[in-house]
Amino acid sequence: MTDSPDEGRSLWSRVLGVISAVGPPVTVVTALLFYFGWARADAQASSMGLDESLFGYAAQDYILISISALYLPLVLLLIVGIIWFALDRWLRRQIDEDRHRTLAAKVAGSAAVVAVVIASGALLVAFLQPARTAIFAPYVMAGGVLVAAWGLRLRRHARAGHAPVLRAEERAVEATLVLSIVTLLLFWGTADYAQAVGRGLAANFEQNVQSLPRAEVYSPQPLGIGADAVTVSDVGTKEQPLYRYDGLRFLVLSGGRFFFLHDGWTTENGTVVVLPDDNSIRVEFSR
Template sequence: MSGDPEADPRWKRAVDMLAVIGPPLTIATALLVYFGWARTDAQAKAMGLDVSLFGFTVQDFVLRSIPSLFIPLVWLLIVAAVWLSVDRFLAGRLNAGRGAGIRRLAAVILFAGLACAAAMWLVVILQPARTVLFVPYIMAGGVLLAAWGLSLWRRSAEAPARSLATLSRGSEKTLIFCLVTLLLFWGTSDYAQALGRGLALSYEQRSALLPTAVVYSKDRLGISAPNVTERSSGTAEHPVYQYSGLRLLVVSGGRIFLLNEGWTLRSGKVVVLRDDPGMRVEYGNPESK
């Protein structure tokens, strides 16, 4: 029947498209959330906090993951573009009958890639408790370099065997893809955490650039952070307590996160207040102090 949606070819094409796009989109979203969480978790731990205190949503983690992925993705695209250009150039020379030279070059690339990956893996084994930035990326590059060298050597062979190699080549590509994907995931996770720790450290230099915050509360808050002053005003029946010397960090999850003036990783404190109706916070331009 024409009214049956399953019989409509347009409906079938839409379902097929969703089946193709859905799983990669789900995986990409999960990766964005994880990288955003890794960056925020490292930043929170460096500041002496737990990431759960911020109450960030999935959307917050996705937005915070963008700085962690932008630079790695740009470099990945640049390297891919250079590799395609070089591979096409070598393919042209191969078609011109220079297979012997390409075969020697392929052997050099193959062993160089294996040596690079093995050296980076040795670094990881010798320093298991230390995060060496970009080592997973270099290891992934070594694996891809070795795979490319092997591919060039096969293409430069005069009579490549194609009888029973189809299944093994497919399995080989699948294993290489999985290995490189895991290494890129590992490297991006390390980069996101390093970025989070760097952001926490940067607050020591740019805490004065954060918005100023003055807290007014009808109840005494007892904030004991360095450089925070308390003044009492109002009447005896209706006192008002004013706290100055604070800087706004972030407002999230129904909480206000404040830093004291001159905040440092070693001696600074993060003041966490509930966004309560009995409390008022005035924010100002940092240059207006």
């Protein structure tokens, strides 16, 4: 038995519905992870007197370094999303079964108004006191936009019953606009949060530089390291010169380069030593 054209269109409609529901959130989350990793690395490098491009991070590196800081927030967001989805299904079922339809419409409309007021207040406070609210205000605004859009759609559903109020094209435009606004707000908040995390990591290196692995660098040629805490010793011979540099602390190996701090390093007066990862030097690590 062959499928009818209507059944084929229904199947494709369901497939496209799943893609449209899953695709954009996955894309947005991936983009946020990448942007968070880049912003965090850029803020951390700037606090250490470096340029982020020196580390030579790839796209997957930015995503990986962002996961540790965003793991808990993402888990909380997923939990809230599951609860929200369950609540939405329950309310729609109550409306479809004609239970408390008028009350549901009033509650949904009130929730939308309250959400708009809260989002507007957060926007106003963010512009008046940006230094104090830059981290949380964009997230409050994003939540307000989502709750307002959800409340309006639920109110339309409660007042119109099963009859659609908006055409499919109008609903798609509405969803696109809401998603665009929320995405921009999330990028705004993510940038500020990532920069705060990056600066905090740089300050943490300053406080705990002695806990980093100790590194001794050997080179047949003078390296000209100018940090006062780094000492050089001639351990070679006249025929085979060899110089050893002590007082270094290993930071990271990235982009084909070693990055070292030194004993007593600070964000204000410290020097970050960058050496190539090749046969021109030998590095020994210890605790």
